[in-house]
Amino acid sequence: MRIGLDATPLLGQRSGVGRYVAGLVAGLQQLPEAPEVLLTLFSIRGSVPVASSATVRPAPRRAPARLLRRTWAHTRFPPAELLTGRVAVFHGTNFVAPPTARAGRLVTVHDLAYLRYPQTVTGDAEHYARLVPRALDGGAHVLAVTHAMAEEIRDEYGLPADRVHVAAHGVDPEWSAATPATPGQLAALGLPPEYHLFTGNLEPRKNLGMLVAAHRAARRSDPGVPPLVLVGPAGWGDRWQGAEPDPADVVLAGYLPDEDLRSVVAGATSVCMPSHYEGFGLPVLEALAAGRPVLASDIPAHREVAGGQAQLLDPADPDCWASALGNPASAPGDTGSRRAHAAGFTWSISASAHLRAYEDAAQDR
Incomplete structure (x- = not known):
């Protein structure tokens, strides 16, 4: 299986989301049937700080997030495949799932702070209240990082249980x-x-x-x-x-x-x-x-x-x-x-749960 994955959180100083993406990529490489992962940057600056391997490499093209968000808020162009080439699934690792031409979509929704505490968010997070529902209306599957978060997402957006997956973080x-x-x-x-x-x-x-x-x-x-x-x-x-x-x-x-x-x-x-x-x-x-x-x-x-x-x-x-x-x-x-x-939280366990979510999202495209 070939996966497009938003690797933008790996750029710059690592936040919690950056640690998640780095751990996930490492965990996916440890799986017996590791998927092919194309690390995609929604930025024209920096480079992917992950060494290429037999199963992980940078996507062939990139584009700036600010421009893409403006167009994705109103249209389904450009599809993620323009950056990645053909993939079975594109995984938006940080709230945003770009439109795709044919690929399934999975988006990690880390929390609903943009709805529960809108006064505490700024910058990119201010767009999530619009971009997350747009992705869900387009059929994207959701990855939640706790069972508590999965329940909150299902209740908020009225999603069926089979579209909301749970994969806890690992710890390095x-x-x-x-x-x-x-x-x-x-x-x-x-x-x-x-x-x-x-x-x-x-x-x-x-x-x-x-x-x-x-x-x-x-x-x-x-x-x-x-x-x-x-x-x-x-x-x-x-x-x-x-x-x-x-x-x-x-x-x-x-x-x-x-x-x-x-x-x-x-x-x-x-x-x-x-x-x-x-x-x-x-x-x-x-x-x-x-x-x-x-x-x-x-x-x-x-x-x-x-x-x-x-x-x-x-x-x-x-x-x-x-x-x-x-x-x-x-x-x-x-x-x-x-x-x-x-010790019960490992990135290989998390990656296995992600892989099951990728398979479900790919079947639902």
């Missing part, structure tokens, strides 16, 4: 082997020797204002509570929601390369994920793979992904977060049980 094996950064490495990164940690885009949906306020309260009660480190690129909007971080308590570390990120996570007192809403919550899984205590918002995706190995907290209750930050040892599990749970 390097996470389970990660070791804490040394004092010298932490100093070079501008980080304190002990710290609570958040990783992800600094954006309103992540509920960072609540986390900052809860951490401040915890430090008032016990000055021995470690500082809070926020790792990730600056997002958009009012990400602090009125609770501006105090540089004495909170370190803004910016974006870290994967190797540094893994070592920083591996040494964290706790990893915090207080989001109002997530489709999956990959930092939760990565932290568990590294064996660290996890404090996460009590939302459907986190309940599913954490599997009882994280302390789930009301995202609207800073008092309970302050208490947890003061006593991270109360988080469920231990290093072994957290790693054992995360």
Whole structure:
């Protein structure tokens, strides 16, 4: 089977979607009957940062996303096959499924933040409320990253169960082997020797204002509570929601390369994920793979992904977060049980689920 796959999220600094696409491509190559994958860029800049192999190579042509979105919003031209050549299925990995001439279509809808929290999205995400329904009306199948997300998508768009597939993310094996950064490495990164940690885009949906306020309260009660480190690129909007971080308590570390990120996570007192809403919550899984205590918002995706190995907290209750930050040892599990749970999420398992979705979408073209 030949698959066209949107590899645009691999360009630039890797976000959660970029990590998903990289892991998926690696997992597909591990399958006994690996499909042929054409990595397609909806960009005229950059190049595919994945080595070609017997089953993976760049698509022969590319085009800019901004121009394509304008035309796809109103027409079915140009079809994806103009970029890929003949394929059985085109997989839109990041909410957008381009029209096709004959190929089946699969689109990964990571979450419905563009509908549930429209005030928190910007840029490309502002177009999803129009482009996702257009793809679904055209017969595209949907890939959801959790069962909770699949149910939400089916309910929102009235889709039959056989058009919505579930494939959980995997976690890169390097996470389970990660070791804490040394004092010298932490100093070079501008980080304190002990710290609570958040990783992800600094954006309103992540509920960072609540986390900052809860951490401040915890430090008032016990000055021995470690500082809070926020790792990730600056997002958009009012990400602090009125609770501006105090540089004495909170370190803004910016974006870290994967190797540094893994070592920083591996040494964290706790990893915090207080989001109002997530489709999956990959930092939760990565932290568990590294064996660290996890404090996460009590939302459907986190309940599913954490599997009882994280302390789930009301995202609207800073008092309970302050208490947890003061006593991270109360988080469920231990290093072994957290790693054992995360080991059940691999990219080869995810790729197998994707392949079944590709086969169904190809039959439905």
